[in-house]
Amino acid sequence: MQLGTSQVIQMNRKKIMRKSGRELGILYALIVFWIVSFATNVHFRNINTYLNILRESSFVGLAAIGMTFCIISGAFDLSIASMLALLAMITAVGVEFLGVFPTVLIVLTLGMVFGAFNGILVTKLKIPAFIATLAMLFIYRALAYIYSDGKYRQTMNVRFTNISNGSVLGIPIAFVIFVILVIVGTIILRRTPLGRNILAVGNSEKASLISGINVDLTKIIIFSLVGTFTAASAILITSRLWSANPGMKPGFEFEVIATVVLGGTSLAGGKGSVFNTFISAILFASINTAMNMFHVDSYMQRIIIGIILLFAFSMTSIREMTQTAVRMRRSRQQNDQPQEGNN
């Protein structure tokens, strides 16, 4: 009996859902971390600490949603830190002259355009994503400096700064935005043809091309998603700081990539989930907060973060190694038993 295409798709979808459900290690890690912190540090018994963690997680987290798509498709975007600085400058200037709502719209659109430009470089000029975005890292940063003439920019618009500093029903507004966008991102990845194409391109670009997926267009959309989410992050960070400067957030791209990879998105592409990125962002913010609460030296903090990253990155291979070891032992036992029977 042959299965209909729709049945196959449904089965695959079920399989994917089950798989993504199984990979919740990061969530358990977060819960364990919170329980341990709760037990050992008095500051972690205060609800405000958690609210603060959630707020702080949103800034990196937003950009990480976009980067999740990018890494799933098997590419990197190294330019986002510079892009963030440029967009933040535009935000800070725009809020003063145009008001909040138009600025947000303009900045999000600009982010999309910048991202699409990255995408065009990668697809049409066929420059590998790594170096295309490396070049754009220089260019966006330079544009940020040129646009601002090297000066920082302050904004006194309270309606704007409320976005990241205010709360709704006790929950930080920034986090509410983060959650909404995580849901949107999950829907894009799991429920739309675009998401399916992104996963397919990440699995095998050649196979996707042969099966009729417009790979170039998909990639351009991916990069413009990265740009848009980076723009959202830029708006929130500017709002949080009440200001922007052209040299801000160097190394932001590495923070974001680390968050995504810690969330279990495979660097090889084709696998990943927005939800895990979300949890991973919260975990990162928790770790940073906890280290401050425990008075860890700021230099030591870097070392700890680095070691956590190494551990997270090697998780996949450790899991694989144990699985192979178990499988080998099992097959050896199976091989041994019939031989004994024969003797």
Next chain:
Amino acid sequence: MRFWEKYGIYLIAITTLIIFTILTPNVLSLSNIVNLLVQTSMVAIAAAGMTFAITGGAFDLSIGSILAVTTSVLCKNVPILGIFGAIVLALSVGAVLGVMNGLIVTKLRIQTFVATLATQIIYRGGVLIYTQGRDSDLFRYLDIKVIAGGRVLGLPVPIWITFTVFLAGYMIYKHTQFGMWVRAIGSNEEAARISGIKVDRTIIVIFVITAVTTVISGTIYTSQLLTGNGRLGVGFELEAITATILGGTALAGGKGKFWGTLTAAIILALMKNGMNLLGVQDFYQRLATGLILLLALSMGVVSERIQTRGNRATRNQSGDTNE
């Protein structure tokens, strides 16, 4: 495509040189050229190591931190061990950090890009703890200035060092078994493993090479500045990678271009130097760096397109060009 791949970088070098000569004749003065080459040496030497890494399909993002380690180790130890002893110590520390990178990549099986991203953070933290965040200086040990300022046969020492490093690198790459292994691993790691190449050991050696070349760069840097601290060298890895890739080393691995790397490093320094002479603001200099990188990288595709259009027979093949 072939022509561009082979000679494109030299064309760019000559074009930039001509443009800057027209704009400011001072570029071509002997003292400026010597000065330019000295400026080149720091990035160029580290880029030589990076050429090995990228040829072998690896990235080393930790070299910026290793540069900071070098300057700090030198500045703290020259008063104790003397110049020679301190340099030996810095080289050994670099080698150990390189081995650590290599072990993490091969034994924990992490991709080089993220593994060295993590060690970059760790090494930077380590050096900041070692120096306690303070600067240390060598203002009372001016003998070390010989490395950056001394002259042999009329040429400054850094130029000789650069030339030696590149010559040695090229010889190792072309004429030794190790060089062949690096190329083989870069082309196809699995095939290399199956055909009996000691992949893990080769990768570890690659990381030792990037670390040691960075220590050499760092030594020149220290002797120029006479100070060391844990915050130096941020973004240094990107400069070295830029020079390497601009020089024509394939990002996919398997094909390294030493002289291309050197030329590219000179182009980048030339642009900086020329624009400084012209009084261009730093902001626009960064813009130009990014633009020339994009231009150089897209030229290959553009020239390929032109050729394909000229030759209809090859048109069908353009569909399955592999990356």
